Amino acid sequence: MSLLEVSNLHTHFISHDLNNNLRVAKGLNGVTFDVDRGEVVGIVGETGAGKSLTAMSIMGLLQSPARIVEGSVRFDGSELVGLSTDELNRIRGTELTMIVQSPLTSLDPLSRVGKQLVRAQREHRNISQAEAWANGVQTMTTVGIPEPERRMRAWPHELSGGMAQRVLIALALINGPRLIIADEPTTGLDVTVQAQILDLLRDLVRDREMGAMIITHDLGVVAHYCTRICVMFAGSIIETGPVRQVFNDPRHPYTQALISSTPKRIAEKGYGQIGGPPPNLYALPAGCHYRDRCSRAADICHQSPPVQDVGGSQQARCHFATDTKTAAATVHHG
Amino acid sequence: MTEVASTPAPERGFTWSGRALGITRRSPTFAIGLIIVGIFAFVAIFADVISPFGPIETFPHQVLLPPSAAFWFGSDGNGMDMFSRVMHGARFGFGIAVPSAIIMLVIGVPLGLVAGYKGGMVDEIVLRSMDVLRSFPSIVLALAVVAATGQSLVNVVLVIGFLDAPIFTRLVRSEVLALRSSGFVDSAVASGNPTWRILFVHLLPNAIRGSTAMIAVRMAWAVRISATLAFIGVGIQAPTPEWGAMIRQGAEFIISGEWWVALFPGVALVGIVLGFNLLGDGLQDLLDPRRKATGK
Amino acid sequence: MVEPILRVRNLVKHFPGSQPGETIHAVNDVSFDLLPGETVGLVGESGSGKSTIGRCVLRLYRPTDGSIQFGERDITTISERQMRPLRKDIQIVFQDPYSALNPRMKVGNLIGELVKLHSDLGAAERRETVAALAARVHLNADLLTRFPNELSGGQLQRVCIARALATGPKVIVLDEPTSSLDLSVRAGILELLGELQRDTGVSMLFISHDLETVELVSHRILVLYLGSVVEDGPSKAVFAKPSHPYSQALLSADLPPDPDVVLDRKILQGEVPGPVHLPPGCPFEPRCPLARPDCRQAKPSPAAIGDKHHAACVRVADGTNDISNAEPLGDGNTHKKLQDQLIGRTS
Numbered sequence: 001m002s003l004l005e006v007s008n009l010h011t012h013f014i015s016h017d018l019n020n021n022l023r024v025a026k027g028l029n030g031v032t033f034d035v036d037r038g039e040v041v042g043i044v045g046e047t048g049a050g051k052s053l054t055a056m057s058i059m060g061l062l063q064s065p066a067r068i069v070e071g072s073v074r075f076d077g078s079e080l081v082g083l084s085t086d087e088l089n090r091i092r093g094t095e096l097t098m099i100v101q102s103p104l105t106s107l108d109p110l111s112r113v114g115k116q117l118v119r120a121q122r123e124h125r126n127i128s129q130a131e132a133w134a135n136g137v138q139t140m141t142t143v144g145i146p147e148p149e150r151r152m153r154a155w156p157h158e159l160s161g162g163m164a165q166r167v168l169i170a171l172a173l174i175n176g177p178r179l180i181i182a183d184e185p186t187t188g189l190d191v192t193v194q195a196q197i198l199d200l201l202r203d204l205v206r207d208r209e210m211g212a213m214i215i216t217h218d219l220g221v222v223a224h225y226c227t228r229i230c231v232m233f234a235g236s237i238i239e240t241g242p243v244r245q246v247f248n249d250p251r252h253p254y255t256q257a258l259i260s261s262t263p264k265r266i267a268e269k270g271y272g273q274i275g276g277p278p279p280n281l282y283a284l285p286a287g288c289h290y291r292d293r294c295s296r297a298a299d300i301c302h303q304s305p306p307v308q309d310v311g312g313s314q315q316a317r318c319h320f321a322t323d324t325k326t327a328a329a330t331v332h333h334g
Numbered sequence: 335m336t337e338v339a340s341t342p343a344p345e346r347g348f349t350w351s352g353r354a355l356g357i358t359r360r361s362p363t364f365a366i367g368l369i370i371v372g373i374f375a376f377v378a379i380f381a382d383v384i385s386p387f388g389p390i391e392t393f394p395h396q397v398l399l400p401p402s403a404a405f406w407f408g409s410d411g412n413g414m415d416m417f418s419r420v421m422h423g424a425r426f427g428f429g430i431a432v433p434s435a436i437i438m439l440v441i442g443v444p445l446g447l448v449a450g451y452k453g454g455m456v457d458e459i460v461l462r463s464m465d466v467l468r469s470f471p472s473i474v475l476a477l478a479v480v481a482a483t484g485q486s487l488v489n490v491v492l493v494i495g496f497l498d499a500p501i502f503t504r505l506v507r508s509e510v511l512a513l514r515s516s517g518f519v520d521s522a523v524a525s526g527n528p529t530w531r532i533l534f535v536h537l538l539p540n541a542i543r544g545s546t547a548m549i550a551v552r553m554a555w556a557v558r559i560s561a562t563l564a565f566i567g568v569g570i571q572a573p574t575p576e577w578g579a580m581i582r583q584g585a586e587f588i589i590s591g592e593w594w595v596a597l598f599p600g601v602a603l604v605g606i607v608l609g610f611n612l613l614g615d616g617l618q619d620l621l622d623p624r625r626k627a628t629g630k
Numbered sequence: 631m632v633e634p635i636l637r638v639r640n641l642v643k644h645f646p647g648s649q650p651g652e653t654i655h656a657v658n659d660v661s662f663d664l665l666p667g668e669t670v671g672l673v674g675e676s677g678s679g680k681s682t683i684g685r686c687v688l689r690l691y692r693p694t695d696g697s698i699q700f701g702e703r704d705i706t707t708i709s710e711r712q713m714r715p716l717r718k719d720i721q722i723v724f725q726d727p728y729s730a731l732n733p734r735m736k737v738g739n740l741i742g743e744l745v746k747l748h749s750d751l752g753a754a755e756r757r758e759t760v761a762a763l764a765a766r767v768h769l770n771a772d773l774l775t776r777f778p779n780e781l782s783g784g785q786l787q788r789v790c791i792a793r794a795l796a797t798g799p800k801v802i803v804l805d806e807p808t809s810s811l812d813l814s815v816r817a818g819i820l821e822l823l824g825e826l827q828r829d830t831g832v833s834m835l836f837i838s839h840d841l842e843t844v845e846l847v848s849h850r851i852l853v854l855y856l857g858s859v860v861e862d863g864p865s866k867a868v869f870a871k872p873s874h875p876y877s878q879a880l881l882s883a884d885l886p887p888d889p890d891v892v893l894d895r896k897i898l899q900g901e902v903p904g905p906v907h908l909p910p911g912c913p914f915e916p917r918c919p920l921a922r923p924d925c926r927q928a929k930p931s932p933a934a935i936g937d938k939h940h941a942a943c944v945r946v947a948d949g950t951n952d953i954s955n956a957e958p959l960g961d962g963n964t965h966k967k968l969q970d971q972l973i974g975r976t977s
Binding site: 016017018019020021 | 348349352353354355356357359360
């Protein structure tokens with residue numbers, strides 16, 4: 001049994017437009033993946049693919065008009081979908097925590113850092129102020145914040161970007177979680193600081209035997225910090241597998257396009273298959289959602305492609321996954 | 335900033351009833367406010383046609399009659415039909431609200447644009463002047479102006495418009511500041527736009543969006559102020575069928591039991607103010623970016 | 631010898647800080663040339679001043695000191711009115727197309743606006759020009775009647791490029807043009823830019839924090855730190871042999887999207903300090919693992935390393951500028967060392 005098991009998750013945005021027509025945007029269409037202890041799973045995809053939506057669905061943080069309409073999320077065997085807010089709050093912030101993208105807007109601007117760290121603990125368990133404070137200092141040290149006692153009294157706006165991100169990580173760690181979800185944890189940080197934060201995350205996951213999910217659009221982060229990769233497109237995972245394998249032998253045309261569109265590959269091989277306009281979640285094409293942009297699309301793609309095993313726990317959702325790569329590059333502009 | 339997720343499908347299925355339902359669903363407050371204001375507007379426009387009698391037509395032998403089949407709202411101390419007078423009063427409501435709103439915008443918006451765009455000393459001067467204006471209690475200043483210049487409707491309208499202009503200056507100014515910090519203005523300058531184009535073609539349509547709700551609310555305020563002034567005895571005088579003046583008249587009769595003389599204009603006043611306020615609130619609901627349905 | 635189209639000398643730009651008496655030293659003595667038909671990349675992290683330089687060149691800011699020569703003309707202190715007619719020759723593409731464009735104007739009119747402002751063409755001719763521009767940037771003509779919020783980021787950035795091209799400029803400044811776009815879309819934009827440069831010979835100033843992108847598109851690059859140029863040279867040379875300790879650290883921190891590449895990371899301590907209190911002497915000295923006492927005395931002048939390749943570091947002279955020889959740094963696994971030695975930003 002894995003630490004986190006997401007099965008066939010469907011999340012839709014259901015609303016009425018100004019003409020009173022029902023509009024349904026299918027944000028997630030059958031997302032299935034697992035995260036185990038000690039694993040770092042990287043979720044990549046373009047904007048609108050559903051990466052953050054997956055994290056929000058798992059954490060039960062969806063707001064109207066978004067709703068989980070089908071599927072299950074099991075954390076350590078127990079089902080999270082359908083739990084009440086109180087029940088969810090026992091797990092969120094303690095065993096299952098999340099770090100988000102912009103730390104400076106995620107911290108409470110009206111409380112000092114130390115107070116937030118103490119609050120995060122006392123919300124969930126019976127612990128004295130003094131002990132919670134001491135834990136806070138300890139955790140600040142763990143995440144590499146110098147002079148932690150002094151920093152506990154700092155206001156969020158006094159922190160730099162990297163420092164604030166460390167505080168968010170401290171908040172996520174302080175109750176000893178078993179799984180941490182990091183949504184674009186280093187976007188917006190300087191390159192030199194990114195390295196520090198990612199190393200920190202990696203070491204923590206390893207030392208504490210946690211599971212981690214890193215959501216990012218940066219393939220470099222996935223290549224060097226993740227053990228497995230899940231590539232998302234239009235709300236489903238179209239390819240997954242061990243990082244090295246997927247990078248060296250991508251089987252889904254979208255993954256292939258993604259990997260070939262990095263500057264280094266362009267420098268080597270020139271501009272090849274290029275991305276197209278984002279899929280319309282209100283009107284996804286029947287069958288394979290990628291077929292409007294795919295150079296290999298054929299008649300069979302009007303049927304929903306099965307998830308094919310490609311070997312070595314790599315899987316791709318494509319009719320042609322098991323064929324060896326061919327496909328002349330076609331240029332789509334978007 | 336991350337990209338917008340998917341290109342929204344172009345609008346389909348437009349029908350008037352669909353649109354009405356869609357808007358009502360999005361903001362019931364707006365729908366109710368619109369209906370109320372709509373009814374009053376209709377009455378104001380067609381008062382001559384709808385009312386059974388003239389607004390100052392007197393029936394000297396039918397003074398202070400309670401509501402009946404002949405006089406739906408009863409008659410007042412001069413023998414005038416309350417119903418007709420209340421209907422015509424709606425004209426004053428709009429006649430004050432709309433011109434004041436126009437004056438507020440004409441004075442307030444350009445000042446806000448310039449203050450926000452230029453910054454520096456110009457901004458300081460505009461802001462401080464607006465602060466001075468806002469620190470006057472409106473009723474007192476209105477009283478003073480009207481007393482000094484004569485009791486006319488035009489003066490009331492001007493005073494109210496002038497005093498409320500700073501609200502729009504502030505609103506527009508903060509929108510302009512937000513647009514400046516987002517690179518919007520830099521882009522317009524870099525394209526080679528002359529200043530007037532930046533202010534009126536680019537900034538104005540975008541900066542005024544946040545003010546639309548406030549316009550409705552200020553209109554409600556304008557009606558209240560003028561009614562208050564008339565009630566105190568300043569501005570508009572009997573036998574003009576303005577609701578505030580009518581309530582003043584009716585106040586004398588409440589104690590002696592002729593409740594209808596004050597009640598009906600009172601209800602009308604409350605109604606139109608409520609309508610404008612709901613309209614303003616509702617507009618805020620509709621225009622608020624949080625309503626956007628698609629998330630990431 | 632080709633005359634540079636843009637010549638920046640000793641550019642300084644300071645802003646008043648939030649507290650009275652404080653100054654933000656955004657750009658401190660930057661000089662470079664831009665030749666016709668070439669792309670110069672400005673690389674740096676936050677506080678490097680790269681965006682400010684771009685805006686100074688466009689005279690969206692007025693330089694505090696130094697000079698900017700555009701063609702024959704000194705544009706350093708001219709008024710906005712004098713600058714306006716020159717704007718057809720020097721354009722900019724911003725990072726976020728959504729906030730740069732008027733959301734209430736249709737895309738076709740947004741492109742047409744540039745044509746209208748800088749030419750006397752009638753409405754029909756303008757429409758033709760706009761259609762031609764849209765085709766040039768591979769933008770579907772149907773999109774011209776839409777509003778900006780109806781287009782995707784990639785499509786909208788093409789609109790911005792069409793606007794920048796509309797007047798036939800000699801220089802285009804690109805401020806992080808692909809940073810807010812999805813990976814799969816970036817390549818398309820970069821390819822378009824390359825195509826346009828080949829066809830029109832326009833010069834580009836490419837500002838970005840993404841090293842790989844800059845390496846791909848630039849002929850020469852300038853590495854910036856706290857408002858000063860720490861290294862400059864042909865992009866291949868700088869990437870092959872970064873000579874300034876900061877460039878070495880910066881380039882080594884880059885994460886190539888290839889799991890088989892072995893990382894040789896030189897992770898710096900701490901973060902970029904604020905631009906209010908500049909270190910005396912070399913701006914990088916407080917964080918530099920190779921710092922020496924004489925680094926504090928004066929800001930190092932650029933020392934030659936190769937053909938047109940310079941690094942502003944005192945250690946270049948005696949060849950001791952290789953950061954791998956520095957003590958506290960090693961490979962990427964410095965987490966434990968960070969606990970002891972981090973220098974955070976002081977509040």
